[in-house]
Amino acid sequence: MKLPDIDPGNPPRVLVIGDLMVDRYLWGVCERISPEAPVQVVDVRKESYALGGAGNVVANLVSLGAQVDLIALVGHDLKQTPLAGLLAKLGVAVAGLVRDEQRPTTIKTRLVAARHQIVRFDVESAAACPEACAAATIEKAAQIIPRTHVVILSDYGKGFLTERIAQAVIATCQRHEIPVLVDPKGRDYTKYRGATLITPNRKEAALASGLALDSEEGIRKAGQKLRTDYDLEACLITLSEDGMALFADAEESWLPTEAQEVFDVTGAGDTVIAATGLGLAAGLSLVEACSFANRAAGVVVGKIGAATVTLPEIRAPQRAGPAEAKILELDALLERVAVLHSLGRKIVFTNGCFDLLHAGHIQYLTGAAALGAVLIVGLNSDASVLRLKGEGRPINSQDDRAIILAALSVVTYVVLFSEDTPLSLIQSIVPDILVKGGDYDPHQIVGADVVRKAGGTVTVLPFVDGKSTTAMIDRASGVKS
Secondary structure, eight states: OOOOOOOTTSOOEEEEEEOEEEEEEEEEEEEEEOSSSSSEEEEEEEEEEEEEEHHHHHHHHHHTTOEEEEEEEEETTGGGSSHHHHHHHHTOOSTTEEEETTSOOOEEEEEEETTEEEEEEEEOOOOOOOHHHHHHHHHHHHHHGGGOSEEEEEOOSSSSSOHHHHHHHHHHHHHTTOOEEEEOOSSOOGGGTTOSEEOOBHHHHHHHHTOOOSSHHHHHHHHHHHHHHTTOSEEEEEOGGGOEEEEESSOEEEEOOOOSOOSOOTTHHHHHHHHHHHHHHTTOOHHHHHHHHHHHHHHHTTSSSSOOOOHHHHHSOOOSOHHHHTBOOHHHHHHHHHHHHHTTOOEEEEEEOOOSOOHHHHHHHHHHHTTSSEEEEEEEOHHHHHHHHOTTOOSSOHHHHHHHHHTSTTOOEEEEEOSSSSHHHHHHHOOSEEEEESSOOGGGSTTHHHHHHTTOEEEEEOOOTTOOHHHHHHHHHTOOO
């Protein structure tokens, strides 16, 4: 894979035109029901903001080292939103913002309590861009395009990128021989006709082409059909865990995924088009730019939320395998837990020594994983096992035990703890479901009160008779049980 050579003193310039949004998060706690209606009362403790939509494309470009210009439609309430401040932090000017006095700025608010997203409410308008705003957009684009290297159209279907605007931008780019990349939306791609490259995902490509993309041949037909129907130089179809497929006039490239761990695909499409655009702006060929974008996407899906990626992260050798990537320090795990909860993912937690993994363990962990979307396993450290089990234990080191557990597909994350009990770990994670194996009374399980107080549940799964690490050790030692 060839990486773009970025000169910080003369970075490549990229113009982004698209639907700009603000992602607003309200973080709180919920401890009672409203007396007015059977609804939860959330005590909001914190508020945070991030750029969404085309703003995430901008953030990715900046993190990769590009100089970015932005043209976007905002509402009459611009000064009452954090947009200007968020863009200023990225070093992006607000001069390209076009104000429509008849609409609000798009803000998507997510209410999160006890780490669960309770509700999302949007303030937005998807009405077509008014004539005066369209004329202002086209004029601004005409001024910026001659001094840029690549133009990206980031369409989220909010009414800004009308056919008139898109076609005017594409025509101007063609006159100046500037590549124009499109992240498309909808069924009809007529407004993108003549673009250099479009980057639909599998579902979007199927919708626009009317073809099933359930085979390599289906993907090929869809990619070539979109190219031909809309007079495009190339079509890059992103295929999630199957990587990407690039279809150009005289070449076809299948790029297998480079993701080691898929944690969250939110915003991955933004990363793909941003990295492809940066690669082209820095002088890479189309295939090289797409290969670079594939690596960038492989890094970003291992992060939380609509994340960004940097050149050093992409450049770093991919040493850790999929199993090692699941083994996390507590701080890193808690970051991911916070986002998982905000996305409404049900988290299951269990713990143990797992010294000699056997069929009973596998059945137990499989049962625990089936209770939710994410299974976190707390693993006793070597020192902890020695105190609990005595001399000669553990048989396998904590590193070996962690890798073996992490290699199981049912296990999402493994975290080590050195205490005799996982109480502190449970208090930090606060899982939705706490699972223990054996004949425990649920009320006697360590951490049960913590989980129940937070609204979670405690489940006891039976062990498999005759399957235990101690019995395995005894048999290996010639001891009759």
